[in-house]
Amino acid sequence: MVLPHAAVETPVFMPVGTQATVKAIPQHLLEELGAQIILGNTYHLYLRPGHELIRKLGGLHRFMSWPRAMLTDSGGFQVFSLSDLRKVTEDGVQFRSHLDGSSHFFSPEHSIDVQIALGADILMAFDECTEYPADYARARKSLDLTLRWAQRSKDHFEAHQQERPWPDAFAGQTQSLFGIVQGGMFPDLRREAAERLVEMDFPGYAIGGLSVGEPRALTREIIEATLPLLPADKPRYVMGVGYPEEIVEYAAMGVDMMDCVLPTRAARHGLLFTSEGRLNIKNRRFAEDQGPLDPECRCMVCARYSRAYLRHLFVTQELLGAVLNTLHNLAFYLDTMESVRDAIELGVLPALLARVRVRNTDAAARQL
Numbered sequence: 001m002v003l004p005h006a007a008v009e010t011p012v013f014m015p016v017g018t019q020a021t022v023k024a025i026p027q028h029l030l031e032e033l034g035a036q037i038i039l040g041n042t043y044h045l046y047l048r049p050g051h052e053l054i055r056k057l058g059g060l061h062r063f064m065s066w067p068r069a070m071l072t073d074s075g076g077f078q079v080f081s082l083s084d085l086r087k088v089t090e091d092g093v094q095f096r097s098h099l100d101g102s103s104h105f106f107s108p109e110h111s112i113d114v115q116i117a118l119g120a121d122i123l124m125a126f127d128e129c130t131e132y133p134a135d136y137a138r139a140r141k142s143l144d145l146t147l148r149w150a151q152r153s154k155d156h157f158e159a160h161q162q163e164r165p166w167p168d169a170f171a172g173q174t175q176s177l178f179g180i181v182q183g184g185m186f187p188d189l190r191r192e193a194a195e196r197l198v199e200m201d202f203p204g205y206a207i208g209g210l211s212v213g214e215p216r217a218l219t220r221e222i223i224e225a226t227l228p229l230l231p232a233d234k235p236r237y238v239m240g241v242g243y244p245e246e247i248v249e250y251a252a253m254g255v256d257m258m259d260c261v262l263p264t265r266a267a268r269h270g271l272l273f274t275s276e277g278r279l280n281i282k283n284r285r286f287a288e289d290q291g292p293l294d295p296e297c298r299c300m301v302c303a304r305y306s307r308a309y310l311r312h313l314f315v316t317q318e319l320l321g322a323v324l325n326t327l328h329n330l331a332f333y334l335d336t337m338e339s340v341r342d343a344i345e346l347g348v349l350p351a352l353l354a355r356v357r358v359r360n361t362d363a364a365a366r367q368l
């Protein structure tokens with residue numbers, strides 16, 4: 001996938017950089033870890049420091065000194081999950097800031113304006129993330145609104161994309177706007193959403209409205225049903241997933257892009273992903289453990305520090321603990337995806353999948 005700021009090898013995992021930072025990790029280390037593309041959150045950046053300020057400072061890439069690719073969400077998900085007193089109308093969403101209670105309004109047009117000002121390589125259409133559970137009538141109504149908003153997002157983007165804050169070096173290369181498939185947990189609504197969006201002709205498509213509290217088997221079922229309806233020659237992005245074993249499964253199904261706060265958020269809570277399964281670093285059994293977090297991991301943390309030291313940092317609430325834990329978890333996710341890309345290239349993906357499945361079964365057995 002060739003984007004204005006970088007070519008991105010897929011399938012790719014995208015670390016989440018909510019407030020123009022992937023929490024606890026400086027940008028040069030993200031590069032060293034092999035992060036190819038990161039996410040920014042439109043809702044948060046709109047509230048602080050404000051999109052006009054970021055536009056004035058040359059866009060999000062320059063503001064945070066991130067030379068590689070970037071994607072911004074539409075702000076819709078945060079508006080629906082974080083803000084109080086939101087009121088959805090045909091025109092958009094009236095909401096109150098989770099910071100100071102001030103009143104704001106997001107429409108598809110405004111979301112696109114904010115995203116153009118931020119200047120990411122990929123923008124997302126403004127959608128309504130249907131809550132779970134939602135009955136058929138509710139999912140139907142929500143999807144219809146999302147589809148009307150998708151067309152408005154696209155029309156506005158096409159009329160205003162030249163307002164992006166990039167320097168001349170990128171002349172001729174433009175931002176891309178992706179459409180988002182909603183439809184709750186109903187395969188026929190998902191099908192309709194996919195068909196309508198493909199008619200609108202976006203350069204890439206996301207499957208949204210998953211990881212919202214539904215059982216994992218259902219997440220997988222919806223992805224499996226929706227993916228073949230989206231063109232395989234354009235990027236297909238599943239938003240907000242998943243555990244390491246899931247991202248391997250989804251990549252094997254044909255998903256090109258995934259993002260999730262799990263590796264970074266879990267790291268700050270001491271939950272670490274390893275080739276031997278998950279471990280909780282605060283556990284007393286690590287107090288005298290001089291081994292690395294993950295003997296198979298080649299990251300800078302596993303090469304240098306012991307489980308005993310990482311446990312100590314966590315127990316004493318030292319900031320370095322969050323930094324090192326996050327570094328490892330991100331390395332684990334990014335390396336996992338790299339091994340998927342290698343396996344695809346070598347034609348040995350089924351073997352890798354089988355290995356991941358066996359490893360999970362073993363890890364689950366050990367935890368019992």
Ligand SMILES: [Zn+2]
Binds near residue numbers: 293297298301331332
């Ligand atoms: Zn490691």
